[in-house]
Amino acid sequence: MDDQGTPTDPARRSRTSGIDRALQILDILTERHQPMTAYELAKVTGAPPSTVYKLIDELQERAMLSRGSDGRAWLGPRLMRYGLAYRARMSAFGEAERAMFALNERVGEMVQICARDEGMMQVVAMAEGTGPFRVTSDVGTRVPLNWTASGRLLVGHLPDEARLAVFRACARPSNTGLAETDPEKLSRMAHRDFHDGLSVQIDTSEDEVACIAAPIRGLDGTCELTMSVVMPKHRVQDRFDLIARAVRDAAFSVERALGLHHRG
Structure with a gap:
C-alpha cells in the first residue's frame, strides 16, 4: 500500500x-x-x-x-x-558554440559554455585562451551551483522560493573556502545577476581565477546556458569593462540568432 x-x-x-x-x-x-x-x-x-x-x-x-x-x-x-541526439536538438548550443569561438578570438581568454545539471553547473564546451593560463575544469566538469558565476545565473530566473530551495539543497563550501553558502544571500545574488545580465566570481572555485559570465536565455526567458570568460585574477582590473561587454554581446548574439529579444 x-x-x-x-x-x-x-x-x-x-x-x-x-x-x-x-x-x-x-x-x-x-x-x-x-x-x-x-x-x-x-x-x-x-x-x-x-x-x-x-x-x-x-x-x-x-x-x-x-x-x-x-x-x-x-x-x-x-x-x-543519446548524447548526440540530445545535443542536436539544442539549437541554442550550436549558436552558442559559434559565439564561443568568436568571443575566444576577440578577447584571447578561455571561454566556456555551461549548463545546469540539477544542483551542479557543468562545462559543456570550452575554447582555450592563447596564453599559458589553464584551469582544472574541462568539458564535463561539474561543480556545485554556488561555486560559480554561471551557476548563479542558471537558477537566477527561478521564482524566489524555487531559487531558495535549490541553494538550500546544493550549496556547500568550495575548495578555496570563499564560495558563498548562505542560501538566502545566494538567492538574492542569483536574482540580481540574472536580471543584470552579468555575474562575476573571483577565487571562489579556484585560486587566482576569475570568471565573468552572461546568461543565454530561451524562448520562455529562462537561463538555458551561460557564456563565460575564465581568466587570471590579476588581469581582471585592466580588462573588466572590455570582457564584460564582450561576453554580454556574445550571449546576446546567440539569443538574436534564435530570434529572441529578451534584452532589447
Missing part, C-alpha cells in the same frame, strides 16, 4: 530501484572520468558487489557500458548516440 492506501506493485518498486542504481553507476563513471572495477563502484555506491556485478553485465549487454581488457567498466557507445 502507498500513503493513500493504494496497492503498489513490488516488481515496479524493484525495477525502479534497479534503474536508480544503474543511473548512479553511470553518474559516478561520468564524474570520475575513468573506468572503475565493479568492486570500486560497489564501495562508492554502497550497493552489494553482487548487485553491481549484475548491473554491469546487464548494462554491458545493452551497450550502455563497456569493459576493458582489465575488466574495468566504462561508458558504452550507446550513450554517445
Whole structure:
C-alpha cells in the first residue's frame, strides 16, 4: 500500500530501484572520468558487489557500458548516440558554440559554455585562451551551483522560493573556502545577476581565477546556458569593462540568432 492506501506493485518498486542504481553507476563513471572495477563502484555506491556485478553485465549487454581488457567498466557507445541526439536538438548550443569561438578570438581568454545539471553547473564546451593560463575544469566538469558565476545565473530566473530551495539543497563550501553558502544571500545574488545580465566570481572555485559570465536565455526567458570568460585574477582590473561587454554581446548574439529579444 502507498500513503493513500493504494496497492503498489513490488516488481515496479524493484525495477525502479534497479534503474536508480544503474543511473548512479553511470553518474559516478561520468564524474570520475575513468573506468572503475565493479568492486570500486560497489564501495562508492554502497550497493552489494553482487548487485553491481549484475548491473554491469546487464548494462554491458545493452551497450550502455563497456569493459576493458582489465575488466574495468566504462561508458558504452550507446550513450554517445543519446548524447548526440540530445545535443542536436539544442539549437541554442550550436549558436552558442559559434559565439564561443568568436568571443575566444576577440578577447584571447578561455571561454566556456555551461549548463545546469540539477544542483551542479557543468562545462559543456570550452575554447582555450592563447596564453599559458589553464584551469582544472574541462568539458564535463561539474561543480556545485554556488561555486560559480554561471551557476548563479542558471537558477537566477527561478521564482524566489524555487531559487531558495535549490541553494538550500546544493550549496556547500568550495575548495578555496570563499564560495558563498548562505542560501538566502545566494538567492538574492542569483536574482540580481540574472536580471543584470552579468555575474562575476573571483577565487571562489579556484585560486587566482576569475570568471565573468552572461546568461543565454530561451524562448520562455529562462537561463538555458551561460557564456563565460575564465581568466587570471590579476588581469581582471585592466580588462573588466572590455570582457564584460564582450561576453554580454556574445550571449546576446546567440539569443538574436534564435530570434529572441529578451534584452532589447
